[in-house]
Amino acid sequence: MKYVEIYKLNKGGSQEVLLTCMLSSDKVVFEGSENLINNLKKEGILDYSSEERRVLFPDDGLLFLEQLKYHFKSGYLNASDILEK
Amino acid sequence: MDFNKKTEGIGRDIDSETGDFRKATVDLGNDFKEKTVELEDYSDQKDRESGEEKKTKEFLPEVMLRTPDEKILETGQIHSEYELMGSGINNSRYVKIKDDGAGVFKSKKDEIHTGGCEKGTLHLRERAAYLVSEMLGFDFVPPTVIREVDGQVGSLQRFIEGHNLGLDHIWDSEERRTEEFAKLLIFDYIIWNMDRHGANYLVKDERVLAIDHGNCFGNASSRFVQIRSATDTPISEELTQGLNEFMEQEDNIDSLVALLKEHISDKEIDSCVKRLKKITDIIRENKMVPAEELSNLTYN
Secondary structure, three states: OEEEEEEEEOOOOOEEEEEEEEEEOOEEEEEEOHHHHHHHHHHOEEOOOOOOOOEEOHHHOHHHHHHHHHHOEOOOEEEOOOEEO | OOOOOOOOOEEEEEOOOOOOEEEEEEOOOOOHHHOOEEEOOOOOEEOOOOOOEEOOOOOOOHHHHOOHHHHHHHHOOEEEEEEOOOOOOOOOEEEEEOOOOEEEEEEOOOOOOOOOOOOOOHHHHHHHHHHHHHHHOOOOOOOEEEEEEOOEEEEEEEOOOOOEEOOOOOOOOHHHHHHHHHHHHHHHHHOOOOOOOOOOEEEEOOEEEEOOOOOOOOOOOOOOOOOHHHOOOOOOHHHHHHHHHHHHOHHHHHHHHHHHOOOOOHHHHHHHHHHHHHHHHHHHHHOOOOHHHHHHOOOO
């Protein structure tokens, strides 16, 4: 199963997994922070691979998963590459 | 805006092309307009647009000589640094500075083009956004400098302790939230921020702190992310007055241009100044950004 982890940076430099985003039946489902889940479901993320920068939502599946690392890159919140388990 | 932030005699800057440090001897006067810099050793620089080589004797206003916090970030001894998980896009690192807190470092070398901005320039845009925030009185981008960490040049931004992530924060009042978002809308327009969302602003003490500005100043083919809910919200008298005062003096614009020249192209600077003038006019007339003006918030 493909998945992406979102890491939150804490004081002192430690990181914790705030959210896990998993590809399930061509859609992305979540485990973790309710605030972040609601934010992603409501606001979506930008498709940084497209010229028009359309908004992607969890139902966009693999493309949504792929673009998470471009969305979460501030350091305070970082997204992993796609992982597999 | 307080331009009298420093009294340094020696300034340093990083050549954005080579990553080398350049020395600068600064003659400090009482009036910041009279400060000129003779660069002891400056490299030929290439005009970003034409590729022609040129030597430049540059005017560096006092504010470019760094606030105390900027100096710490730029020259402080690094106690430890390590790569963050999920840092594949920019090799972001957590950097502890000896006896002086920490910062988030983003390397130039590992930048990945994310549309609208040239690879290898994102770290400069982080610094440029901070300079605009400081010059115009927004004061909400954490101090950001360009420096070398572990052999790599990049941006280093002060890590803010005790913050909430924007998407986690519960505001004391809706009024406060919309006031802060209105400031963010204006700032994002000026810098043409193509990447604002709930995960790249922080909140501390009911104030927004804006972060993650690698995708800014871009070009007309990209769009800036508008915070529509922040329209029709009264802008603070302090910010309105500050922007008006800034625009009234041509020297202020010249100073801003001089600061930004190290970081973004002349075309991008020109467009930024045009947007600044446009949004200041809108705010002066309306005391807010009316929703019907959103379509007029164009790149130039």
